[in-house]
Amino acid sequence: MSKYAFLFKTNDTADKKYLLVRNSFASGVQSTVQLVRDVETGEVVIRKVTACRIKTNNGKLPQPDREIEILKLLKSFPTTNYPAPRLAECISNADIQSAPGKYSRVSYWKFYNGGTVQKAFYQEHKYLPYSLLARFMWQICESLQFMYQAGPEAVYHTDLHTQNIWLHWPENGSGDLPDFIIGDFGDCLTASEYQACIRNQQRFMSVTGTVTPAAGRRKVEYNTYGRLGASFHAEPGERELSDICFFLPDLQCAAMLTHRNWRELYDQRRQRKMSGKLNDEPFTRFTLLENIIDKLRDLWVDDINLAAQDGNSLPVDFSEVIQMAKDLETQCLTDGPLDERQTPTFLSYRKKSQESLQKQRSEYAKTAMVRAATIKQALEPHNTQNLDGIAMGPILGPWYLVKIVSTDNQAEIEYKVVDDKPHHRPTEYYDTSDSDDMF
CATH class of the missing domain: 3.30.200.20 (Phosphorylase Kinase; domain 1)
Structure with missing residues (x-):
């Protein structure tokens, strides 16, 4: 055969x-x-x-x-x-x-060799190093800052969930952490395109008498652990929201995988916050990571308010979050009290990641x-x-x-x-017909 x-x-x-x-x-x-x-x-x-x-x-x-x-x-x-x-x-x-x-x-x-963030965070590793999440935050926010502010008008991704963010390790396997790459731009909208969509929506509503459903209104929701819930679409006349909403819920869940006693640490921090003693909390990797996530969540709420007030405004600035996350990554990967390079979580993450890369190279060598x-x-x-x-x-x-x-x-x-005949979407053996119906 x-x-x-x-x-x-x-x-x-x-x-x-x-x-x-x-x-x-x-x-x-x-x-x-x-x-x-x-x-x-x-x-x-x-x-x-x-x-x-x-x-x-x-x-x-x-x-x-x-x-x-x-x-x-x-x-x-x-x-x-x-x-x-x-x-x-x-x-x-x-x-x-x-x-x-x-x-x-x-x-x-x-091809980005680390797979999607969704897979890397939830399927491949039991625990995640703090430095990994810090890098995720500053690199994604840095790319979004460019998309929003570098050009003549903002470009919104509008579908930035963790299956559209990829990890990539250096081909030689060097480096402690991968880079995070944004992909899938098919649903992107510029600020002016979004406003045009809103105007068309308003015309449709005026002709049909359709009323915007209450479920579509913007609001902030929190779950049991005080984490920010999913976003809601903008009301007519408002500008598009920052893409924070798509990846922040997954980031907050991933933070729970940084420490074996995360729930205990989080409850202690929540009690300090409720009693007004948050400034007295210990200087640890956990508290620094939570501070950055809190800041990112606050920016999301600020962006909701800003977008509602001014339809021509730019999304909120990420500069402070970017710097905070860079500082945490640096402290986790250099000598000092926050160095995590010899922790079981970091060593396990590096080992499993390298094993996965090696297996991948071997598989694709076929x-x-x-x-x-x-x-x-x-x-x-x-x-x-x-x-x-x-x-x-x-x-x-x-x-x-x-x-x-x-x-x-x-x-x-x-x-x-075998022959020079291109095959597109055949529906039968040797059949020249084709169809999209199978999809």
Whole structure:
């Protein structure tokens, strides 16, 4: 039985070729994410393709790729007065016709090796070092500060939950902590675009007589531990809110994983706060982290009030939070009373992270997802699993079927193209038809 793999071509001047490493690496409402490997360099990158294809209107695409347009806008902002933001890097993008009047929107992105914050915080580690959360806060706030203040108008992410924030370790494995990268800009809005949306909403309400539901009004909610609850959409006429609301609840939960006796420490701190003795609390990593989270929460409340008062105002300034978080990280990673580098939590985090990176490198060294099958089976649109037993599902193209000739060296792979026919979204064996209905 022969072995087959799946080849992607960029169809641009670079004429890059990629082999599929993992299908459905991640997915969202708008796109499916695949992991692919550059045939020439061996570099693993991300391939995003729209879940449903874009239809033309009078022979023209209705609009350019929103995510790419936002990135271009942000790259045009000067970095003279602000540090460069940590934003996901797009390698290339194209709209590729797959059927009359239908296009697959494809883009290639740098691969960030630490996974999402959601996974790193809640699935991979039992406890988290203080310095990690400190770095998370100052790096994300620094990037948001750039998005809000560096350009002619603010750009709001509007979907900055922890599944859209990525960790990235240096390729050589050096460094105590990863960097935090903001991704997925498809829902971003500029300040003027948001105001236009509000005006359209007001027109709709005046015509239909619709009244804004009370559940949509802004308010601040706190849970049992006094943590800030989820955000609410702005009322008509107000500006968009800061993106703090999307990641702050998860950050507050992650803070509970910094200490085995977190609840006891938090209750003690709460009692001091209620009795007006907060200034007398001990100078510890825990209290410093909680001070920063409190400050971030206060900024969120301030932003709600500011947005309601002035629809043309900028979001609140993060400078104080950025400096506080940088100071905490520095103190946790240098000699002194707050040094945590030899604590069980920090050592365990570093060890597990390095083991995960090593496992990842070994796994992706296989170069491609190979299927041992006949040509007919390899072209089956709903493959159940690959050679390693990993579920595949439909592969969103366009892709070309290639036959593996040699895999003597895991770093390289020899193949030959079975035919020059691109496969987009086939619904039957060898069928030239395709459909978006399966999604």
